[in-house]
Amino acid sequence: MSEPVLSVRNLRLDIPIGAGTLHAVRGIDFDLDRGETLCIVGESGSGKSLTSLAIMDLLGKRIERKADKLVFDGTDLTKAGARKMRALRGDRMAMIFQEPMTSLNPAYTIGDQLMEALLLHRKVGKAEARRRAVELLEKVGITGAERRLSQYPHQLSGGLRQRVMIAMALMCEPELIIADEPTTALDVTIQAQILRLLVDLTREMNVAMILITHDLGVVARVADKVAVMYAGELVEAGTAKKVFDAPMHPYTRGLLRCIPVPGKTERGSELGSIPGIVPSLVGEVSGCVFRTRCEEATEACRGEIPFRESADGRHNFRCVHEAGRRAGVEEPA
Amino acid sequence: MLNFILKRLGLAVLVALTVSAISFSLLFMAGDPAAALAGEQATDVDIEAIRRLYGFDRPMIVQYWEWLSRALQGDFGESYYFRLPVADLIMERLSITMTLGVCGISFALLTAVPLGVVAAIRPNSLIDRFALFLSVMGQAMPSFWFGLMMIVVFSIQLNWLPPSGTKTWVHFIMPTIVLGYYAMPAIMRLTRAGMLDVLGSDYIRTARAKGAGEGRVLFKHALRNAIIPVVSLAAVQMGFMLGGSIVVESIFALHGAGYLAWESIGRNDLPTVQALILVFSMFYIVFTFLSDVLNAWLDPRIRVA
Ligand SMILES: Nc1ncnc2c1ncn2[C@@H]1O[C@H](COP(=O)(O)OP(=O)(O)OP(=O)(O)O)[C@@H](O)[C@H]1O
Numbered sequence: 001m002s003e004p005v006l007s008v009r010n011l012r013l014d015i016p017i018g019a020g021t022l023h024a025v026r027g028i029d030f031d032l033d034r035g036e037t038l039c040i041v042g043e044s045g046s047g048k049s050l051t052s053l054a055i056m057d058l059l060g061k062r063i064e065r066k067a068d069k070l071v072f073d074g075t076d077l078t079k080a081g082a083r084k085m086r087a088l089r090g091d092r093m094a095m096i097f098q099e100p101m102t103s104l105n106p107a108y109t110i111g112d113q114l115m116e117a118l119l120l121h122r123k124v125g126k127a128e129a130r131r132r133a134v135e136l137l138e139k140v141g142i143t144g145a146e147r148r149l150s151q152y153p154h155q156l157s158g159g160l161r162q163r164v165m166i167a168m169a170l171m172c173e174p175e176l177i178i179a180d181e182p183t184t185a186l187d188v189t190i191q192a193q194i195l196r197l198l199v200d201l202t203r204e205m206n207v208a209m210i211l212i213t214h215d216l217g218v219v220a221r222v223a224d225k226v227a228v229m230y231a232g233e234l235v236e237a238g239t240a241k242k243v244f245d246a247p248m249h250p251y252t253r254g255l256l257r258c259i260p261v262p263g264k265t266e267r268g269s270e271l272g273s274i275p276g277i278v279p280s281l282v283g284e285v286s287g288c289v290f291r292t293r294c295e296e297a298t299e300a301c302r303g304e305i306p307f308r309e310s311a312d313g314r315h316n317f318r319c320v321h322e323a324g325r326r327a328g329v330e331e332p333a
Numbered sequence: 334m335l336n337f338i339l340k341r342l343g344l345a346v347l348v349a350l351t352v353s354a355i356s357f358s359l360l361f362m363a364g365d366p367a368a369a370l371a372g373e374q375a376t377d378v379d380i381e382a383i384r385r386l387y388g389f390d391r392p393m394i395v396q397y398w399e400w401l402s403r404a405l406q407g408d409f410g411e412s413y414y415f416r417l418p419v420a421d422l423i424m425e426r427l428s429i430t431m432t433l434g435v436c437g438i439s440f441a442l443l444t445a446v447p448l449g450v451v452a453a454i455r456p457n458s459l460i461d462r463f464a465l466f467l468s469v470m471g472q473a474m475p476s477f478w479f480g481l482m483m484i485v486v487f488s489i490q491l492n493w494l495p496p497s498g499t500k501t502w503v504h505f506i507m508p509t510i511v512l513g514y515y516a517m518p519a520i521m522r523l524t525r526a527g528m529l530d531v532l533g534s535d536y537i538r539t540a541r542a543k544g545a546g547e548g549r550v551l552f553k554h555a556l557r558n559a560i561i562p563v564v565s566l567a568a569v570q571m572g573f574m575l576g577g578s579i580v581v582e583s584i585f586a587l588h589g590a591g592y593l594a595w596e597s598i599g600r601n602d603l604p605t606v607q608a609l610i611l612v613f614s615m616f617y618i619v620f621t622f623l624s625d626v627l628n629a630w631l632d633p634r635i636r637v638a
């Protein structure tokens with residue numbers, strides 16, 4: 001098997017706040033192969049956006065990024081400087097954000113902004129960039145592409161703007177696209193269209209995708225791999241089939257209580273709600289962060305929590321219990 | 334866009350009419366103009382004769398109409414003091430005021446915008462504090478005091494710059510700084526606030542995600558948006574400066590329109606004062622209108638409806 005396009009080991013993000021340090025992300029591990037789709041799920045505030053911005057190196061100076069391994073397409077991102085990262089961003093890796101209404105610059109035309117993505121990275125002329133922009137606008141299903149080039153973002157609807165963002169991300173044919181809740185801000189009626197478009201295009205162009213979403217129905221339909229995050233930790237990760245068929249971590253089981261089945265799951269089923277509060281992540285974090293809400297919690301959950309990897313490494317989770325349940329407690333019928 | 338401009342233009346004309354009515358009535362608010370013209374030793378008969386001669390006995394509305402239609406043709410009457418057409422008097426002085434205004438706003442923009450941008454890139458840094466200090470000083474110091482201090486230091490003690498006059502460009506240095514410094518704080522703070530706001534926006538993150546370099550992000554993507562309100566503020570300030578240079582012109586004895594206004598008030602030269610008030614107000618109205626048009630032209634959300 002070829003090298004994964006993205007390989008992440010023990011990614012940690014620390015944010016200095018006032019007196020202490022917020023350990024916002026503590027230990028993310030996954031591999032993403034070419035053309036594969038990884039869905040990251042987890043409650044609001046679990047660190048999904050931070051993780052994706054960390055990969056793009058878009059966090060800003062205040063947030064400290066550490067990782068045992070962060071390799072993208074043969075480049076060690078932990079050692080890459082600002083210039084190298086700039087060369088990768090928009091070219092080899094691209095990002096689509098949640099807010100199409102504010103993600104495009106109001107002062108420039110759609111054409112300017114699309115062409116810029118290509119002109120920054122390729123030695124091509126304006127005419128060539130323009131041709132490519134038209135081609136991609138057509139690819140994302142925008143009619144009258146020529147005419148759209150001279151329009152400003154405020155003249156387009158939210159759905160159209162998100163199509164433009166997708167076209168922009170694809171301008172340089174990247175290896176990886178990160179889409180952070182790309183449809184959350186859109187009208188419910190067009191969410192499915194935009195998602196379908198994104199999935200179809202990444203498949204067609206063999207682009208790997210990290211899709212952050214709250215919609216388990218979407219995950220069930222499009223994910224090759226799933227990563228479940230809780231309070232800044234990766235609590236479970238594996239192929240979509242394994243995670244859906246046999247969720248190991250108590251939190252994942254909580255999420256899937258009304259288990260989504262591919263094809264049968266209703267669109268828009270939100271993450272199941274589990275009572276309890278998330279502990280503070282400021283200062284030293286020890287033990288399992290889920291223990292305040294976990295049905296399976298025991299004394300041991302205050303100590304070191306092992307990350308359990310399956311033999312083939314295709315289904316891993318973080319829990320003191322070998323099978324994610326207290327020994328001797330039978331699964332309720 | 335055209336619709337927008339027409340609306341603003343209509344508004345500007347209405348304001349101009351109101352101002353003209355006020356400045357016309359000034360002549361009568363200051364007391365009996367005929368008595369003022371006739372002088373202290375005049376008898377009632379003399380005053381009555383002058384009243385009839387100048388037409389002060391006719392209904393107010395008729396006088397206003399006559400005055401306005403003449404003013405529109407550039408005829409503001411004759412100065413009581415110089416016995417010369419007011420229009421010629423003002424035209425002669427206006428070039429100095431305009432030069433000072435253009436220099437002042439340029440000085441303000443050239444210092445305030447770069448300072449505001451740097452302060453926004455490095456909030457709470459030394460340079461940000463320095464910019465804040467400058468802007469607080471600029472607001473706290475009255476122009477006349479600042480001007481006098483400059484004269485004391487640079488003309489009297491160091492003998493570097495001439496304290497008054499308009500002969501060479503060197504004469505304009507201190508007036509430019511004093512006048513420009515008056516407009517600087519607002520421009521600086523609007524630039525800083527605008528840049529801070531824009532730099533935190535989603536489309537700046539998008540530009541970075543595309544692989545744009547810092548310079549490109551700052552100047553092409555951020556400043557282009559942050560500068561829109563600054564340009565219109567500067568246009569309004571320019572209108573203020575042309576009308577508000579009275580203090581600066583008096584301190585540095587620049588014989589511009591502002592200085593003329595100051596002199597004319599002292600001499601009770603009502604037609605000149607009246608005309609100057611109208612001219613200064615027109616500057617203000619014209620530049621406010623220009624500011625609206627510039628704003629619309631720079632912002633595609635207004636330009637392309
Ligand atoms: N710049 C920052 N300064 C301080 N705290 C931050 C910063 N950015 C994120 N956080 C905190 O880090 C945690 C993770 O944020 P993140 O945006 O990654 O969550 P998320 O999983 O994307 O949530 P959502 O589903 O709401 O988008 C949150 O608790 C958030 O408050």
Ligand code: SF4
Pocket residue numbers: 249250251288289290291292294295296297298301305318319320321324
């Ligand atoms: S470690 Fe303990 S608290 Fe954490 S998920 Fe497992 S059983 Fe629950």
Ligand SMILES: [Mg+2]
Pocket residue numbers: 048049050180
């Ligand atoms: Mg998020």
